[in-house]
Amino acid sequence: MADRPTAREAIAALTADFTESAVPAGDTAGDGPLGWSGYAESRARATALTGEQESVVHGTATVGGRPCVLISFEFGFLGGSLGQRTGDRLEAAYEEAMTRRLPLVSLIATGGSRMQEGMIALTQLHRVARASARLRAAGPAQLAVLRDPTTGGGWATLGAGADVILAVPGAQVGFAGSRVRPADADPGAYTTEGQLAAGQTDAVVPPGELPAAVGHWLRLLAHREPPPAPAPVPAALSSAGLPRTGWDAVLRARSASRPHAEAYLDAYFTVRLPLSGDRCGGTDPGLLCGFGLHDGEPVAYVAQCGTATRPAGYRTAARVIRLADRLGVPVLTLVDTPGAANDAAAERAGAGAAIADAFAAIAAARVPVTTLVIGEGGSGGALALASPDNTHVTADSYFSVIAPELAAAILKRSPDQVHATAGQLRLRPQDLVDLGIARSVVRRDPPGQ
Template sequence: MGEHSSVRALVESIGQSFEEFAPPSRKTSGDGPLGWPGYADQRARAAGRTDAEESVLCGRAKVGEWEAVLIAFDFAFLGGSVGEDTGARIVAAFEHAREQRLPVISLVASGGSRMQEGIRALQQLQAISRACLLTRQDRIPHVAVLRDPTTGGMWASLGAAADVVLAVPGARIAFGGARVRSAGEDGDTFRAEGKFADGQVDRVVEEPELPSALAELVSLLHPARLSRPAEPAPVPDALAAGSPPETGMQAVERARAAGRPRAGAYLDAYFASRFEISGDRAGGRDEGMICGFGDHGGRTVAFAAQTGSANTPAGFRTAARLIGLADQLGIPVLTLVDTPGAANDAESERTGIGPAIGEVFGAVAEARVPVTTLVIGEGGSGGALALAAPERTWVTADAYFAVIAPESAAAILKREPSQVPELAAHLKVRPQDLLDLGFARGIAR
């Protein structure tokens, strides 16, 4: 066996009983559509080194307990580059996934389009992008694993088009490869860790952990597991016992208490297992917004949970992305509300805090799947309301919700600090007030 055996070994480590698809009819012969001198010999030598006819290996296998379609790139075959025959194999693999309703896992390691085939190779980006889109429209999940390197068109058309994007540590990931970038530009910006920090990759996963991570994702997102139509996510149990607060200021103080149960505790209690996704795919991450998918009573539920901080535009865009993805796949959503309000510093304004909050409002309003909300702490104005589901919001006894914080109300009205408790009472922020005013459906017990 040639170097291709390492790619087959990777595939077989991720999926059991791998069955390779019969490739589509070949389109490229001789020196290719451009008549590139020596191209036929280059392909022949690559085939000899790798024991493969092309730069991708496509087939189906069991990933954990569920079947999936695998697309694996072999960088040893002409740098994992994509020509007409490569593109045809990738498109055919996506078609098989749609016909059989199987998730797609792309294991990418590619330098981009094959220059020896010119525009014919470049056109494959359009065909692959369309295959990804049709698969998404059919509510079939696509997970990409970015290996070293992932550059050019396969990052833009295949990797970045996936619903969930993983990367191996240290992988070089960039639209422009190292040989064509501006001189001297390098560093984490062009590697997996930088892409994770910039919100373009959901998680960096060590290679030995890939099989278990992919098995968990396939289990949670497999179309055969998801019911139609999606049933609402059950309301989580309250983690802190007690009666509702007597006064508005007491409600605010209890919600701000350091020892109050936070989102992490609620997620741990609610889910048997969960897989977090991260980043807004546009340059940012916010650790104050936890998003992902989890197993609750044998069902998959998506979640977007605020952790008590003032969320940034990246946090809201990540939540909007999560809700949109859940709606696409037919997965019910649980949101946990806990924020003093949206971030209001200059950087948040510059990066679009208003439009980002608007994206979440739109995602909740547009969702065809049911969204269930539990307010577990502070409900600070629009930054909290964006994640609250109309008609399906509950609140715990140690939470409040307000159009504005009572301290801010005092500042606007030019009142003394001593009048803050009075304003908290006027704002009707207690859980029982929210129930009486028709905002909440109930107080979680």
């Protein structure tokens, strides 16, 4: 692309506050580790064209008032490819982020590993993966911005390995670049939009909106050392009184007119940024995940929207909960599902393993998890996203081991006994408090914390 921004133009478009870090010492003389004829001349031409000595620039920056370590790729330097000296710079950037305990932001535009350095170039991916793992273990977040193109090892390490992945519209994104993929491959699969639909990225952000988006994310992803306070319980959005019977509770929870997840999230957060996809090729539009600001403090959220939750939804939820746990951010879950999806496609997509992963993420979380049941609490598919010790319910919700209709069928009861079965299940909000499953029935004013 003739109008592709350079590495420094990409930095300047994001922030005016950038200080380049010292370049690690390294031998760049001659034709490289393979003695590739003409490689020295190619590097010299790349430097003359771009003014850079390598394919990445790195340093410290402030974006949206938040400090970070910033990496920017120069595609004009041998296609933004990764060689040994590139690996030196990337490793130094990760090390600086770890030492300073700052998040790492990568502005990626790369065609992959540098052929002229052969396996030496390819093994730089090990270095990047190791540096990324060390930074993740230390706590700070990693955010990637996918420019055009983002392919090969750069996508499979800095890009796909980031905690939050943003991409500019229309960029080529994929492990296989345009010259090496199958001739009959669907080109749409290798685009920003295709990767978003496949659950591989979190959001498509126009270039002009990147400074605000990155700044918001850096605020929400700031690492916090002390254990955080639990996320406050949202106020109920309905003024409904307690249901008289179990079947009344079921009908209220299933009503299309009661408040759903979007309304609760809009009322709770002043800023809300979504995370999308399970990184395994799937998304679930019936599950909303991300980070937001409530009373000026970050809170991660996982919210069911009243549909059967797909395996991709549980995997996305587990990803968000684990990220929040690493960053020291409390979690809010909104439970509202008739249950986990149980069709053949869900089974083939690993429903059992995905639900188990969600249970495990909440069980292992060191940060507090707050749950509000806002509608249907359908069996294990709902319980997988519920806090074991801080769950609250609204007056227009229920929580049950199984739907009353299914319970009656399993017990070989006639259809006219469904209502009585609902009562026996003790699934009303007030029953759940009496049983110790829920702490409170939430009204329009939230309970004291």
